[in-house]
Amino acid sequence: MIRDVPKTADTSACIDGRRTKAISYAAVPLVLPMPGEEGGAWAKDTSIDGSSSLHEIIPEPRMPVTAVGNRAVEDETGCVGESEKRVAWFRWITGHQVSFILWQVLARVATLAGERILVPGGALRGMVDCARAYCGMLLYAGSCSQMTYATQIRPRMALCHPGFSGSWARDFAPVRDLLRGRMPPWADGPESGELRRAVKLSQLTHRWIAAKLVPNGQSLLQQSALVSPATVTDRRLTSAIYDDFFMVSRSPLPFCDVLAQLESRLDDITCDVAVYGFGSLEPCDFGEESDHVGARELLNLRDEFFASRLRVTSFARGLVEVT
């Protein structure tokens, strides 16, 4: 359970002797290029006068950026309090948005390494960092309690579409093979062992989150009486519904602007986690593989969170130079 969220002025944290900025717990719209889009994120600059175009594209936040009230997290009846709702919602949206960016970075690095623009060793190291940071984002996005998920998050997705599914994520498509464990041809050797392990860990972390938040194990897609994977075929529609839910709009954008959005979200997440932590990381039983993602692995992900944030952003900054 997350304890009460203080007013905005109090949400700064002290990390490495430096005080972080205060955060508002209001999710911010994300602008991304279509995955793999020509002249998109990876173009140096798409604005006419050479200045950043980000501020012209990003819409106003849908939620006002205001201080979070001092209401109790759970009232006497056990209902989810305003603060916990707010934190859980912020984490669900922001954790997903960061995952989308990490997937785009993973896809791009794989392509650049395949074209020999990046050396395989450096590409593999960067991809391991991104894959492990994605594990951290799964933990972060899914860090609320089962009750908060069941009452505040899942119903909102179900209202958007009864079969709402993570498999609708546009940015996941280019990395689906990789994140299901199939290495790209240039990395299909023993040197990719660490990447294979990071990918495996992401699969297990996803299953751990699913088992923690939905103990009966059924996704909306699986439980929906209206749709089945076979009947949800209109990809453009499902991708649009998914983007809209997570406050994502699509526009060609230079990578430096994608990077700026990644960094500002990671700043907020770093501050949030420093103050409130990741919630419970109790191991939960979800079958024979549960041993592999026991408490130790999850704690490792938690402990490396701050370092991994720095590695990922410095790797991504390096990519601006080579593209």
Ligand code: HEM
């Ligand atoms: C924490 C944030 C989460 C993220 C970022 C996420 C992401 C994804 C992605 C990308 C896929 C497609 C996988 C593929 O095609 O290989 C997927 C599928 C799936 N996810 Fe999640 N997921 C999350 C939470 C959950 C939760 C809480 C459940 C609980 C039931 C869940 C259950 C499933 C299932 C069963 C599938 C298979 C397709 C479907 O039935 O919708 N996921 N998820």
